Amino acid sequence: MANQEDLLKKVVAHAKEYGFVFPSSEIYDGLGAVYDYGQYGSELKNNIKSFWWKAMVQMHENIVGIDASIFMHPTTWKASGHVDAFNDPLVDNKDSKKRYRADVLVEDHIAKLEGKLNKEVEKARKRFGDSFDEAQFRDTNGRVLQYQQKINDINDRLKAAMDNGQLADLKQLIEDLEIVCPISGSKNWTDVRQFNLMFSTELGSVADGANTIYLRPETAQGIFVNFLNVQKTGRMKIPFGIAQIGKAFRNEIIARQFIFRMREFEQMEMQFFVKPGDEMEWYEYWKEKRMNWHNALGLGEDNYRFYDHLNLAHYANAACDIQFNFPMGFKELEGIHSRTDFDLKAHEKYSGKKLQFFDPQENQSYVPYVVETSIGLDRTFLAVMSAAYQQETLEDGSERVVLKIPAALAPVKVAVLPLVKKDGLPEKAREILDDLKFDYNCQYDEKDAIGRRYRRQDAIGTPYCVTIDHESLQDNTVTLRDRDSTKQERLHIQDLKKRIETLVSVNTLLTKL
Ligand code: GAP
Numbered sequence: 001m002a003n004q005e006d007l008l009k010k011v012v013a014h015a016k017e018y019g020f021v022f023p024s025s026e027i028y029d030g031l032g033a034v035y036d037y038g039q040y041g042s043e044l045k046n047n048i049k050s051f052w053w054k055a056m057v058q059m060h061e062n063i064v065g066i067d068a069s070i071f072m073h074p075t076t077w078k079a080s081g082h083v084d085a086f087n088d089p090l091v092d093n094k095d096s097k098k099r100y101r102a103d104v105l106v107e108d109h110i111a112k113l114e115g116k117l118n119k120e121v122e123k124a125r126k127r128f129g130d131s132f133d134e135a136q137f138r139d140t141n142g143r144v145l146q147y148q149q150k151i152n153d154i155n156d157r158l159k160a161a162m163d164n165g166q167l168a169d170l171k172q173l174i175e176d177l178e179i180v181c182p183i184s185g186s187k188n189w190t191d192v193r194q195f196n197l198m199f200s201t202e203l204g205s206v207a208d209g210a211n212t213i214y215l216r217p218e219t220a221q222g223i224f225v226n227f228l229n230v231q232k233t234g235r236m237k238i239p240f241g242i243a244q245i246g247k248a249f250r251n252e253i254i255a256r257q258f259i260f261r262m263r264e265f266e267q268m269e270m271q272f273f274v275k276p277g278d279e280m281e282w283y284e285y286w287k288e289k290r291m292n293w294h295n296a297l298g299l300g301e302d303n304y305r306f307y308d309h310l311n312l313a314h315y316a317n318a319a320c321d322i323q324f325n326f327p328m329g330f331k332e333l334e335g336i337h338s339r340t341d342f343d344l345k346a347h348e349k350y351s352g353k354k355l356q357f358f359d360p361q362e363n364q365s366y367v368p369y370v371v372e373t374s375i376g377l378d379r380t381f382l383a384v385m386s387a388a389y390q391q392e393t394l395e396d397g398s399e400r401v402v403l404k405i406p407a408a409l410a411p412v413k414v415a416v417l418p419l420v421k422k423d424g425l426p427e428k429a430r431e432i433l434d435d436l437k438f439d440y441n442c443q444y445d446e447k448d449a450i451g452r453r454y455r456r457q458d459a460i461g462t463p464y465c466v467t468i469d470h471e472s473l474q475d476n477t478v479t480l481r482d483r484d485s486t487k488q489e490r491l492h493i494q495d496l497k498k499r500i501e502t503l504v505s506v507n508t509l510l511t512k513l
Contacts, residue, residue, distance in 0.1 A: 008327035011386050012258050014401065018460050020044065020385065021259060033255035033263045040460050041381070043411035043441060045266075048380050049245050051408065051506055052268045055293050055513055056243045063241035063270065064234050068222025070247060074213050076221050077198065079350035080343065081315075086217060087194035088253055089162070089170055093181035094188040101253050102170045102192045105179050106158050110151055111329075117147040163311045167192040197250045199263075215249035220372060222246070223271045224343045227355055227368075231273075238357050238368055239282065241272040245377065257328055259378040266377035273368035275359070276341065282371045283318050283338045289513070290322060290336060290373050296512040297406050299387040305330060315342030322375075324383045333383060334375035341367040384409060388461060394486060398451070403461030404484055407504045412462045413440035414500060417453050419469040421446045429468045432478070432493060439497065440504065458483060463504060466496065 015021040020041035023030035037045055057065045077083045089102040120143055125132045138144055154177065161169035171192045180187050199215040216222065223242045230242050245268045252261050259265075274282045287306065294304050302325070309319040318338040323330040344355045344367045356365040388403040407413070416433045418425035426446055436442050443462065445453050450467065457465055465481040467488075472478050478496065479488040491499060502508070 004327045004329070007386060007389065008258065011327065011382075011389050014389060014403075014459070015041065015385060033252055033261060035259050035262060035378075040411040044384070044405065044409060044461075045377060045381055047409040047411070047506070048377060048384070049268065051509055052293070052375070052377075053243070053245065054506060054510055056241070056268075056270050059510060059513065060241065062236070062239065063243055063272075064230060064236070065243040065245075066223065066226055066230060067246065068219070068226060068244060070216050070249075071203070071213055072216060072221060072225065074211065075350050076225060076347075077214050077217075079346040080221050080224075081346070082198055082214075082217055083196070086197050088197055089167055089192045090195045090253060091171065091174065091192045092190040093184055093186060094190060095186040096181050096184035098181060098183050099253060100181075102167075102174060103158060103162060104254050106154065106170075106173055106177065109177050109179055110154055110158075113147050113151050113154075117144055117151070120144050120147070159311055165194075167194070195251075195253065197252065199249050199251055216247075217250050218248050218374070219244050219246045219267045219269045220271060220374065221343070223269065224347055224355075224370075227271075227273065227344060228353075231357060238359060239272060239274045239278070241270050243268075243270040245269075259382050260326065260328070260331065262378055267374060268377055268380075269372065269374045272371045272373075273357070274371060275362075276366060276369045279338045279340070279369040279371055280318065283336065286371055286373050287320065287336055290334060290375075292513050294322060294324075294333075296509045297384070297409070299383065299406075303383075303387060304333075307332070315340055324379070326379075326382060327386050333379050334373065337372045337374070339370045339372055341369050343370060344368065400455055400458050402458040402483060405461035405463075406509065407463035408506045408509050410461045410463050410504070411441065412443050412457070412460060413464065413504045415443045415445055415453070415457045415462050415465045417444075417450060417465055417467050418446050419450060419467055423470065424473060425468050425470070428472055429466075432466060432468065432496070436497065436500070440500065454481065454486075464500060 018040060019038035022036045022038055024034035024036050025031055053065060057063050090099055091102040091105070092099050120141065121134060121137060124137050124141070125134070154173070157169070157173050160166070161173060171189065174189060175187070178187060198217050200212050201215065203211045203213045223244055226242070230236060231240070245266065247264060248267050249264050252263055254261060255263070272282060272286065291304065295301050305323050307321045307323050309321070312319055316337050317340055320336050321332040322334040322336070324333040348355050348367065356367050358365045384405060385403070388405045390402050390404055392400050392402060394400060414436055416429050416436070418429040429444065429446070433442055433444050445456065447453070454465060461483070463483045467479045467481065469479070476493045477490050478493055479490055480496070480499065481488045
């Protein structure tokens with residue numbers, strides 16, 4: 001656990017030092033849970049978006065993409081339920097005057113118990129050595145079972161209180177568990193209150209009779225309100241999907257865990273409209289498709305798992321998360337939800353407009369059901385960065401920090417490096433760069449010894465370095481160095497482009513789907 005927390009700290013520091021992610025408005029000491037993507041971060045983000053867009057839109061004849069506005073008519077959020085129900089339960093400590101999410105206080109308490117449980121397991125592992133059977137130990141050890149029982153009980157009470165909106169029960173749970181404020185150390189809590197997560201602002205000047213509008217808390221509603229526009233203009237037939245990538249805003253109270261939970265973030269969502277009754281089949285289809293997308297990245301299949309929602313929202317008839325093994329543990333990366341006809345029906349009701357599909361085969365109109373896939377772009381970024389970050393000792397004994405980012409997502413694909421800064425090598429290198437730059441984001445670097453230049457490229461995750469030496473001037477060959485293996489191959493300059501294409505193209509990922 002300590003190592004994992006350490007990893008998050010290292011990733012945060014590395015992301016800042018190497019131009020991936022900066023705290024927002026840092027010269028003014030930053031803004032909580034808001035971050036800026038730097039020169040390499042924005043490239044990585046764009047590449048993730050491109051892989052998602054191509055996988056969802058380009059690879060599916062029946063999925064199209066849109067780009068809806070962040071501002072929407074305020075009634076949208078009444079219809080979607082966000083005005084009335086998009087709340088977090090908050091509790092204040094009367095002594096420190098600090099505000100907390102009540103459910104997170106309880107979750108932190110559970111995490112502590114899990115920590116103690118895991119300690120027991122680790123102690124036993126040391127004691128028993130190679131013969132240790134972890135599963136059996138977890139099933140039979142008295143102390144571990146006690147911890148597990150406690151965790152389950154608390155989880156059940158937390159779920160029941162959250163699902164039924166029983167704020168008094170939540171407060172009782174905090175009191176029963178004797179949770180103290182991390183700052184004041186006291187148990188002097190206020191009652192738990194609901195707090196809406198949507199940011200609001202004013203449209204038009206106040207004198208004109210301003211209208212309160214919201215910054216969208218999810219991109220999905222931009223798709224629902226455009227369902228008919230897209231279906232008619234695109235002559236789409238059920239089943240079909242609408243995809244979108246865009247910003248969403250939530251006034252998250254807990255500002256921590258880097259870009260995992262932000263107040264301004266990006267979602268990549270797809271709403272798939274199906275015939276009522278077919279939704280479970282499509283739900284299973286999209287679970288598999290989306291897991292394949294994650295696995296294609298090669299971050300390790302063991303780092304992903306499905307987590308089924310046990311207590312479903314009132315409008316869903318199935319829902320699960322794809323969780324990723326972040327440095328903080330397994331946490332939600334993507335949601336897959338079978339949302340029935342809840343959203344379209346609600347918009348029909350509030351707008352007075354029909355949002356239906358005429359099915360020529362059935363010779364009738366119906367409100368389609370929806371299966372949604374919703375993935376956080378920033379969380380995907382964090383997943384890639386934390387799996388990619390590695391400290392290694394090379395064969396020659398030297399140390400390096402390398403980002404083993406999937407080549408197709410790497411911010412810089414190729415670095416072009418003349419071995420020395422003279423004898424015509426820089427000119428030759430520039431010739432190669434001028435050819436490659438039409439297809440790839442490349443970097444030219446002639447400063448410092450070649451080893452230091454390789455280290456700089458390793459640190460930003462550049463998968464390939466092309467080195468030009470004196471031999472290159474004689475026979476038009478160069479070396480191509482692989483970031484992960486550090487192995488070099490010699491090849492002819494005229495074969496370079498083709499070779500790189502096979503290594504870094506996003507098609508290498510798309511063909512795995
Ligand atoms: N339309 C469904 C929807 O918005 P969600 O589970 O609330 O569902 C979907 O959000 C995804 O958006 C999450 O799985 C997560 O990856 C990402 N996400 C949600 N809140 C976030 C936040 N505050 N910061 C970063 N990503 C967030």
